[in-house]
């Protein structure tokens with residue numbers, strides 16, 4: 001039968017799907033054929049089962065029932081590998097996330113596989129402070145973490161830089177693993193997904209890539225905006241996504257924008273990503289910032305006067321990562337010099353940060369100043385017009401926004417008529433190139449910078 005099938009489906013498909021089939025057991029009138037993973041079983045069931053039954057029936061008329069199953073022993077080891085694979089260090093090629101100060105780092109693992117990315121042990125629900133800006137995302141994340149059955153698929157979390165998307169994703173993974181260690185949870189960045197995919201393509205090993213990704217119970221992909229414009233990776237992700245949803249597995253995705261605002265992502269993938277629950281995390285409020293500072297100080301076992309916490313919550317408003325960094329600096333300084341934390345020492349230690357936040361230049365200010373300087377309408381900063389007369393000042397404004405504010409590329413792009421982060425990147429590069437080769441241009445940009453910095 002296998003020879004016949006090989007002729008019919010071709011060598012590659014045969015090697016991928018049919019050669020691994022083994023005879024599981026036979027009973028009167030029936031036979032069970034086994035495959036090592038659920039994904040392979042489902043694939044063979046969908047694509048080849050009918051043909052197998054016909055051929056089997058022709059060769060063995062007494063066999064009326066052919067069932068395709070997952071062989072327990074091999075399946076268990078496949079699942080175990082997938083489960084273990086998630087908590088291992090990222091390969092060197094994956095740019096590491098900045099490790100926050102005092103970080104007790106990641107959940108340890110002895111595994112050598114490198115499918116997923118490590119989880120930060122501090123990013124739990126217990127350590128996540130809930131407030132108005134994030135309560136919806138938090139509630140959705142808890143629901144996913146606590147549910148035994150998929151209620152909405154995928155969960156799509158989005159929000160600005162450093163507002164807690166990764167923290168919530170790790171919290172979901174920790175919670176599921178604690179409650180149900182049997183469930184395989186795979187967390188990784190979209191960048192790492194792409195890296196793994198390219199490696200599989202190069203090594204002509206896409207079969208095992210597909211198998212690994214499609215046999216997990218929960219797949220979590222962080223910063224999906226990274227695959228914007230990466231067509232092959234999107235295609236693969238699209239199929240992985242569909243295969244998992246079809247099998248009733250949970251998917252959680254994060255991004256810096258909502259699915260409908262993601263540029264460079266194919267329409268069919270965007271609409272798939274939007275069809276579950278989309279939950280956003282808004283910019284922080286004073287109350288949330290204060291709550292987070294209190295919680296972080298407590299976790300660090302540091303005595304920080306309430307006045308200092310309130311001062312920081314008022315002053316550091318950009319994002320939670322920066323807020324946390326400021327508190328870490330104040331506490332570290334006090335421990336190193338052996339002095340209690342006061343409002344004065346805090347101002348001293350953070351003088352650079354506070355000066356920047358006192359005179360925080362906004363993107364709107366930059367747009368206005370640049371538009372005035374080049375005598376174009378302010379609206380051109382966000383318009384779709386591409387003539388040099390308006391495009392160049394727009395690029396300069398993007399460049400200055402990158403230099404003079406702490407906004408991320410996607411945030412800057414949003415302020416310029418919802419442009420993609422790659423457009424901002426291109427603008428920054430272009431202005432840098434022009435500054436190098438055109439002295440007058442460089443002077444113009446420098447003048448604008450000085451005017452903005454007062």
Ligand SMILES: Nc1ncnc2c1ncn2[C@@H]1O[C@H](COP(=O)(O)OP(=O)(O)OP(=O)(O)O)[C@@H](O)[C@H]1O
Pocket residue numbers: 100123127128129130134159160161162163164165166167168223256292320321324
């Ligand atoms: N509600 C919260 N409670 C406690 N800590 C928080 C909260 N939100 C964010 N943080 C902390 O802020 C830092 C940045 O959060 P995180 O890395 O999750 O942001 P992000 O939204 O994924 O950012 P990016 O867009 O850069 O990927 C982390 O140290 C995280 O623990």
